[in-house]
Amino acid sequence: MWLAWACCARRVIRHNVKAPRRLLSTQASPQLDSLSRTTRNIGIIAHIDAGKTTTTERMLYYSGYTRRIGDVDEGSTVTDFLPAERARGITIQSAAITFDWPPKDPQAPQQQPPASFETVPYSSFSHNVNLIDTPGHADFTFEVLRSLRVLDGAVCILDGVAGVEAQTEKVWTQAGQHHIPRIIFVNKLDRVGAAFSRTVKEIGVRLHGWPAVCQIPWWKGGNGDFVGVGDVVHLRGLLWQGSTDGSRIQPYTLEQLETVDKTFADEIKKARIALVELLSEHDDVMVEHYLEHDEDHLAITGLQIMQSLRRTVLQTPQKVIPIFAGASFRNIGVQPLLDSVVDLLPSPLERSDPEISVGNQSSTLGELLSPAVNAPAQPQKKNNKDENAVGPAEARSLSACALAFKVVNDPKRGMLVYVRVYSGRLDRGANLYNTNLHVAERAPRILKMYANDAVEVDSLSSGQIGVIPGLKYARTGDTLIWCKGLPLKSQPPGGLKSLQLKPITVPPPVFFTSIEPYSLSEQKHVQECLAILLREDPSLHLTVDEESGQTHLAGMGDLHLEIARDRLLNDYKAKARIGKIEIGYRETITSSTSPNTYVLDKPIASKPAKAGITVALTPTGDMIVPVSTSGGTLPEDGPFETTYTLPDNCTVHITHPNLSRHDSSGHKNHIPPHLSLPGILSSIHSGASAALARGPYNGYPVSNTTIEINVDAAAHLFNETTPTAMSMATRTAVQNSLKEANDTSPSVLMEPVMLATIFVNEGSLGAVVQDISSSRGGQVLSLDASDAPAPTTSLTSELPTVDPNLIYTPPDPFASGTGDFGSGLGDSQRQIVARVPLKEMVGYLNQLRALTGGRGTFVMSVDGFERMAAQRQKEVMDAMRDFS
Numbered sequence: 001m002w003l004a005w006a007c008c009a010r011r012v013i014r015h016n017v018k019a020p021r022r023l024l025s026t027q028a029s030p031q032l033d034s035l036s037r038t039t040r041n042i043g044i045i046a047h048i049d050a051g052k053t054t055t056t057e058r059m060l061y062y063s064g065y066t067r068r069i070g071d072v073d074e075g076s077t078v079t080d081f082l083p084a085e086r087a088r089g090i091t092i093q094s095a096a097i098t099f100d101w102p103p104k105d106p107q108a109p110q111q112q113p114p115a116s117f118e119t120v121p122y123s124s125f126s127h128n129v130n131l132i133d134t135p136g137h138a139d140f141t142f143e144v145l146r147s148l149r150v151l152d153g154a155v156c157i158l159d160g161v162a163g164v165e166a167q168t169e170k171v172w173t174q175a176g177q178h179h180i181p182r183i184i185f186v187n188k189l190d191r192v193g194a195a196f197s198r199t200v201k202e203i204g205v206r207l208h209g210w211p212a213v214c215q216i217p218w219w220k221g222g223n224g225d226f227v228g229v230g231d232v233v234h235l236r237g238l239l240w241q242g243s244t245d246g247s248r249i250q251p252y253t254l255e256q257l258e259t260v261d262k263t264f265a266d267e268i269k270k271a272r273i274a275l276v277e278l279l280s281e282h283d284d285v286m287v288e289h290y291l292e293h294d295e296d297h298l299a300i301t302g303l304q305i306m307q308s309l310r311r312t313v314l315q316t317p318q319k320v321i322p323i324f325a326g327a328s329f330r331n332i333g334v335q336p337l338l339d340s341v342v343d344l345l346p347s348p349l350e351r352s353d354p355e356i357s358v359g360n361q362s363s364t365l366g367e368l369l370s371p372a373v374n375a376p377a378q379p380q381k382k383n384n385k386d387e388n389a390v391g392p393a394e395a396r397s398l399s400a401c402a403l404a405f406k407v408v409n410d411p412k413r414g415m416l417v418y419v420r421v422y423s424g425r426l427d428r429g430a431n432l433y434n435t436n437l438h439v440a441e442r443a444p445r446i447l448k449m450y451a452n453d454a455v456e457v458d459s460l461s462s463g464q465i466g467v468i469p470g471l472k473y474a475r476t477g478d479t480l481i482w483c484k485g486l487p488l489k490s491q492p493p494g495g496l497k498s499l500q501l502k503p504i505t506v507p508p509p510v511f512f513t514s515i516e517p518y519s520l521s522e523q524k525h526v527q528e529c530l531a532i533l534l535r536e537d538p539s540l541h542l543t544v545d546e547e548s549g550q551t552h553l554a555g556m557g558d559l560h561l562e563i564a565r566d567r568l569l570n571d572y573k574a575k576a577r578i579g580k581i582e583i584g585y586r587e588t589i590t591s592s593t594s595p596n597t598y599v600l601d602k603p604i605a606s607k608p609a610k611a612g613i614t615v616a617l618t619p620t621g622d623m624i625v626p627v628s629t630s631g632g633t634l635p636e637d638g639p640f641e642t643t644y645t646l647p648d649n650c651t652v653h654i655t656h657p658n659l660s661r662h663d664s665s666g667h668k669n670h671i672p673p674h675l676s677l678p679g680i681l682s683s684i685h686s687g688a689s690a691a692l693a694r695g696p697y698n699g700y701p702v703s704n705t706t707i708e709i710n711v712d713a714a715a716h717l718f719n720e721t722t723p724t725a726m727s728m729a730t731r732t733a734v735q736n737s738l739k740e741a742n743d744t745s746p747s748v749l750m751e752p753v754m755l756a757t758i759f760v761n762e763g764s765l766g767a768v769v770q771d772i773s774s775s776r777g778g779q780v781l782s783l784d785a786s787d788a789p790a791p792t793t794s795l796t797s798e799l800p801t802v803d804p805n806l807i808y809t810p811p812d813p814f815a816s817g818t819g820d821f822g823s824g825l826g827d828s829q830r831q832i833v834a835r836v837p838l839k840e841m842v843g844y845l846n847q848l849r850a851l852t853g854g855r856g857t858f859v860m861s862v863d864g865f866e867r868m869a870a871q872r873q874k875e876v877m878d879a880m881r882d883f884s
């Protein structure tokens with residue numbers, strides 16, 4: 001379809017016409033549906049350097065939103081705009097942009113989409129594509145994860161020389177966990193050593209799906225000169241002409257190809273047969289088409305193939321993986337890839353209902369809203385009101401629900417909050433209630449980001465992605481709801497105020513650095529800058545030691561913190577001394593303490609304050625602490641006790657005799673009227689968390705500790721007790737007990753241990769294993785050929801184990817055989833899975849490259865924290881002292 005649209009794209013550029021505002025404004029429901037039907041929210045995911053940003057730049061160019069093609073190496077791209085990105089040539093922040101594909105003809109009258117796309121391809125009508133270009137570096141995996149939350153489909157880009165790399169496998173699996181339909185673009189086929197066939201086989205084996213080869217590379221004269229692709233779906237050859245911007249493409253029918261390049265024409269036919277066979281195994285409709293066409297694989301229409309591919313891509317779990325070919329840098333293959341995005345990936349209407357929570361209850365948004373649709377409008381009985389329920393009346397009052405998935409401090413436009421709307425319609429001027437922070441703020445304007453242009457719109461409907469400028473509070477990951485007519489200062493009714501779209505679990509930070517303002521007068525500015533950084537990136541953690549005034553910033557990796565430091569000093573001009581980047585150890589007590597009572601009795605902010613608490617500590621004694629999620633109360637607690645799970649395997653168990661969690665009617669007899677049990681518990685929770693953030697042994701966060709707390713209303717709560725006093729009393733009491741435990745027998749350190757998956761060629765396997773197990777103290781867990789079936793986890797168990805010999809691939813020009821697996825990667829790739837202390841993995845990539853002749857790659861993630869042996873702890877502590 002893009003052949004027909006090429007001229008429109010040029011017209012868009014000539015007139016520099018922005019996106020038509022009409023289509024994006026407030027509309028009645030059927031039109032909103034048609035808007036969602038013609039929307040695609042997609043992500044570009046892959047290993048670092050696969051060419052995601054390069055491909056994105058071409059997409060913007062061909063859709064007519066940029067006048068020249070940006071170059072990663074020159075630092076002139078639209079999406080990698082941060083100075084740190086341009087300097088390093090890598091993507092750090094995911095970038096969200098919008099364009100239309102196929103391009104709209106600005107001169108043509110506004111059109112409604114066809115009633116159905118059964119008889120015409122989706123790509124025959126212009127769709128609104130919201131695209132997120134994600135970073136490939138492992139330190140920014142969290143950035144990819146939070147992007148996946150709001151996507152309906154993804155294009156995974158592979159480097160045709162490197163094949164399926166470690167981080168690709170990781171993000172592919174993560175996208176699978178979110179049930180995101182995916183297609184693959186094998187890029188960089190212009191590079192010497194490009195191996196399409198080997199890459200396709202690797203896809204089958206390592207990504208656990210059947211590759212549906214939709215395009216095959218066209219190597220000129222059968223040698224390595226990559227000039228175009230064979231379109232297996234529509235049975236044609238596409239030749240990109242000369243070294244132009246890629247907009248001149250010569251199509252060849254199969255008949256024409258017979259004379260121009262017969263071997264290539266024959267290969268397209270072979271590929272078509274393989275494609276029909278594969279689809280027939282997964283889609284019954286394709287079997288019918290095959291029979292209707294007298295079992296002639298070539299007679300089935302391109303549209304029928306496309307529709308069958310679409311059905312298989314939308315199956316859960318996805319077992320068929322459509323594969324396309326190209327070289328973005330050479331401007332080859334991007335337009336048909338865009339057609340496939342529109343043709344194969346789902347619209348927001350085809351995605352499953354988002355998961356939500358209301359209070360402690362989990363549900364889906366559709367279920368929550370269904371009473372509004374199903375139940376008749378009735379006023380709720382006043383005396384039968386559960387203030388945390390969402391009944392028909394509450395559900396009806398919800399005008400829109402959206403997720404803030406990204407916050408960016410734009411140098412020109414200020415704070416931009418990117419949102420995806422999940423239900424209803426968000427209008428300009430809406431009073432948004434933030435259910436995470438419990439604050440309301442007005443959305444003064446709504447924007448759509450078209451490359452470098454921001455286009456103002458009146459509203460965003462369900463399924464749409466847009467930007468709200470000027471919000472003061474919303475952070476990445478917050479849920480924003482709008483109840484039309486609700487004044488800014490009022491709370492949404494019933495349980496709506498606690499309605500949250502499923503949060504993303506943030507992995508524990510394993511590196512940290514200290515931040516010290518140059519002078520007292522700089523402190524406020526530094527704090528403001530840090531607050532912006534944290535709003536943008538919730539995977540950064542900040543702790544402040546009240547006593548020493550020291551601030552620690554913790555993050556996912558050394559590059560993650562290096563970039564945060566750069567942004568702080570260079571972009572925000574914070575005047576602060578930043579320490580070296582260190583490993584975030586944990587410390588754990590080794591002895592219990594008996595109950596200690598502490599009563600705080602001193603003015604806070606010139607007002608009298610008094611609060612007491614009794615605290616006892618017990619170490620859990622675990623030698624290994626796996627990475628776990630934390631947060632929330634345990635529902636199995638009795639009425640007079642409450643347990644919070646905290647990060648790093650810590651728990652707070654609070655007993656509150658006489659104060660029932662289930663019945664607050666008797667509380668007034670025991671506690672002053674200005675206090676409430678939930679408020680008291682929340683203060684204890686925050687006080688305990690603050691105390692655990694820095695242990696007495698070496699200032700590391702405390703892990704493996706159970707805190708027993710008793711709140712005796714008569715002895716601990718006074719008329720002068722305030723939430724702040726309660727929280728401060730708890731913090732001091734826990735700190736005192738931690739000190740006591742540490743004085744009795746010194747705490748021990750726990751170190752982060754990583755689960756590393758390393759891919760190497762057979763020849764270097766021995767050296768790499770030796771290095772990991774001897775020099776780095778790692779424990780090798782498995783050694784597999786990378787074509788061996790992966791261990792069955794709950795994730796992969798539903799996915800096929802693919803025999804590479806059953807995958808169709810065209811021959812590679814440089815392959816020693818016919819492109820079969822044995823002569824491709826079979827001789828080389830091995831996969832090592834090992835547990836290795838993080839300290840030993842710092843700077844590992846260079847060593848791995850040296851050992852593998854540059855071919856080895858690895859990914860790692862935190863597996864947990866492990867207690868250090870006395871000798872190792874001594875060595876680490878001595879090394880730290882030498883440095884400081």
Ligand SMILES: Nc1nc2c(ncn2[C@@H]2O[C@H](COP(=O)(O)OP(=O)(O)OP(=O)(O)O)[C@@H](O)[C@H]2O)c(=O)[nH]1
Nearest residue numbers: 048049050051052053054090091136188327328329
């Ligand atoms: N030869 C060749 N080089 C390419 C191609 N596509 C991208 N590159 C080069 O590969 C390098 C990485 O490209 P990017 O587009 O930044 O890759 P990326 O996937 O966005 O990388 P991260 O965002 O850092 O993960 C750049 O030097 C590009 O010029 C291609 O088709 N052929």
Ligand SMILES: [Mg+2]
Nearest residue numbers: 052053090091
């Ligand atoms: Mg990039």
